[in-house]
Amino acid sequence: MGVDVQLGLNKGLFHRDPQETTLGKKIIESSIILIEDLGFEDFTFRKLAKEIGSTEASIYRYFENKHLLLVFLISWYNEWVNYLLEINSRNIFDSISKLETAIDSIADASLDLYTPSYINMQLLHHIVITESTKAYHTKRVDKENQEGLFLPVKILAEKLVALFEEINPDYPYPRLLASTLLEMANSQVFYAQHLKRLTDIEVEKEDYSQLKRAMKHTAFKLLGIEEM
Amino acid sequence: MGVDVQLGLNKGLFHRDPQETTLGKKIIESSIILIEDLGFEDFTFRKLAKEIGSTEASIYRYFENKHLLLVFLISWYNEWVNYLLEINSRNIFDSISKLETAIDSIADASLDLYTPSYINMQLLHHIVITESTKAYHTKRVDKENQEGLFLPVKILAEKLVALFEEINPDYPYPRLLASTLLEMANSQVFYAQHLKRLTDIEVEKEDYSQLKRAMKHTAFKLLGIEEM
DNA sequence: TATTAAATAGTAGTAATACTATCATAATAA
DNA sequence: TTATTATGATAGTATTACTACTATTTAATA
Numbered sequence: 001m002g003v004d005v006q007l008g009l010n011k012g013l014f015h016r017d018p019q020e021t022t023l024g025k026k027i028i029e030s031s032i033i034l035i036e037d038l039g040f041e042d043f044t045f046r047k048l049a050k051e052i053g054s055t056e057a058s059i060y061r062y063f064e065n066k067h068l069l070l071v072f073l074i075s076w077y078n079e080w081v082n083y084l085l086e087i088n089s090r091n092i093f094d095s096i097s098k099l100e101t102a103i104d105s106i107a108d109a110s111l112d113l114y115t116p117s118y119i120n121m122q123l124l125h126h127i128v129i130t131e132s133t134k135a136y137h138t139k140r141v142d143k144e145n146q147e148g149l150f151l152p153v154k155i156l157a158e159k160l161v162a163l164f165e166e167i168n169p170d171y172p173y174p175r176l177l178a179s180t181l182l183e184m185a186n187s188q189v190f191y192a193q194h195l196k197r198l199t200d201i202e203v204e205k206e207d208y209s210q211l212k213r214a215m216k217h218t219a220f221k222l223l224g225i226e227e228m
Numbered sequence: 229m230g231v232d233v234q235l236g237l238n239k240g241l242f243h244r245d246p247q248e249t250t251l252g253k254k255i256i257e258s259s260i261i262l263i264e265d266l267g268f269e270d271f272t273f274r275k276l277a278k279e280i281g282s283t284e285a286s287i288y289r290y291f292e293n294k295h296l297l298l299v300f301l302i303s304w305y306n307e308w309v310n311y312l313l314e315i316n317s318r319n320i321f322d323s324i325s326k327l328e329t330a331i332d333s334i335a336d337a338s339l340d341l342y343t344p345s346y347i348n349m350q351l352l353h354h355i356v357i358t359e360s361t362k363a364y365h366t367k368r369v370d371k372e373n374q375e376g377l378f379l380p381v382k383i384l385a386e387k388l389v390a391l392f393e394e395i396n397p398d399y400p401y402p403r404l405l406a407s408t409l410l411e412m413a414n415s416q417v418f419y420a421q422h423l424k425r426l427t428d429i430e431v432e433k434e435d436y437s438q439l440k441r442a443m444k445h446t447a448f449k450l451l452g453i454e455e456m
Numbered sequence: 457t458a459t460t461a462a463a464t465a466g467t468a469g470t471a472a473t474a475c476t477a478t479c480a481t482a483a484t485a486a
Numbered sequence: 487t488t489a490t491t492a493t494g495a496t497a498g499t500a501t502t503a504c505t506a507c508t509a510t511t512t513a514a515t516a
Contacts (some may be wrong), residue, residue: 002273016463023464039367044502058464060504112281133361139267154425172428173442178418180446188404194369197382198407199245199401214401218408221450244492251493272473286493288475 005116006081012147013072018062019116026052027154028076029118031069036123040131042069071135071149076119077128078152081109085159096225102163103215104157106185107208122206128212129186152207157182168223181215188214232344235307240375241300243430246290247344255290257298257346259392264351268298268359299363299377304347305356307381309337312385323394324453330391331443334384334413335436350434357414385410396451405450409443416442 006019018024030052035043045066063069065212084105092098105161110125136150144150160178164171188211191199201210220226234247246252258280263271273287273294290298312333325440338353364378372378388406392399397403416439419427429438448454 008431021463025357041366046502055467056504057466057467057506061464065503116501130365133365136423137358137361137418138269139322145423150423154423157426173445175426176412176442176446177366179415180408180412180417184404184408187407187411190365195364195373195382198385198403200403213376214404216399218404218450222446224449249492273475274473283494283496284475285477285495289492293474 007076009075010148012149013068014062024062025118027059032120032123037129052199074132074135075152077124078156081106082156084112085107095163099163103212109211111206129190144214184215235304236304238376240377241296242290244290245341252290253346255287260323260348260351263355302356302363304359305352306384310384312337312340323391327391331440335440357418369407399451412443
């Protein structure tokens, strides 16, 4: 029941679009569970195949390798955030409110209800937090970047940059601030969960209010805006 | 010729301290070259053994696995930065100058001359930039954190925190700022080299002046200090 | 409804990885 | 000189990351 959103993702991510078939959706669904459970390095296509009662060969018909499956998942998440950011900022015309909404959308993306049934957004969010840097810290970055595989984050960043420039056109580091905030949204949650001495925030269950406050504080301070 | 510094690192990092033997030093020296060359995922102990004319078994006598070798390298780097920070801030008593010096030390750590002959600091820096998040984004974080394997970064962060508190005791996010700045020192360089749209800075060869300016700007703005 | 095409399953095999174990030999220290 | 320690040499195992090929099921179309 319910309508499943399909995101149009870069075709370089897969051989066959997993969003279009039953097996494809099962691959996505179970890979999210397995990666979260085992960690990316111990996750294998063999284990995934066993989990969904299929075969390695069948999975390879969708994804060239597990690295690209990870890039796919991260891209999916970021496209989703882009989409949220778009719809949540409708009818907001004050640029400061727009930035606040953007930060809320980024931090709370996994709490939205209208994700497809085969995607456990909470788990996917957790994967983004712990594994996403591995998607681009590789020898293939330049090649994959050229193919457009990292466009979703880059677009996300540019939306923030546009807001920063609206708010304070003289701020000298809009792109740095965008990427820093996006990283912060992941790393600070990770620290809160594993390396507490590296953060001041706490995250309980799915409550990201402290994260949001810190992100807004940082953004506004750097842009030279006094918060209310 | 020259005296080689030996850093006292956590014994949980290795079976046998590689800094103490000829083979150990060769392992360090060549692993830095190989990891930088192949990327961490394609780097193997077999290739390393071949490179230094030794055997896998001998390398395993030093490191339990390549993950711990990576953690060792990152720890070494961070201990080095801690050491630099210490000696460079001697005789500086103004806390703002101390912070500036700290940022300089962090960004320029790989340019220092007095590193051991078997450690190519430029390459190691590059490894830190591209591979360091992999050292702690794993299922073993909590266990390894408990064993103290990540102490070097945490100590580094606390030194920054102490400075922030000296400069502005009311700043609400000192730990977040510390970890954010430390990440920035790596990620922004990575972006400058691979994903230019995510940064405003440029890094040419080993010139990190734009990075340092951005880090200082960020730190001072957030701490509420006007720069000169 | 029969025919065809597409999707999936099943099986097998290969080169490489991530180790472990054992024994021999070389270097060093007591 | 004798132990001890470090390294080398060789071999072996389970698992990974694939590729290739064939058989069967499911869905689309005529």
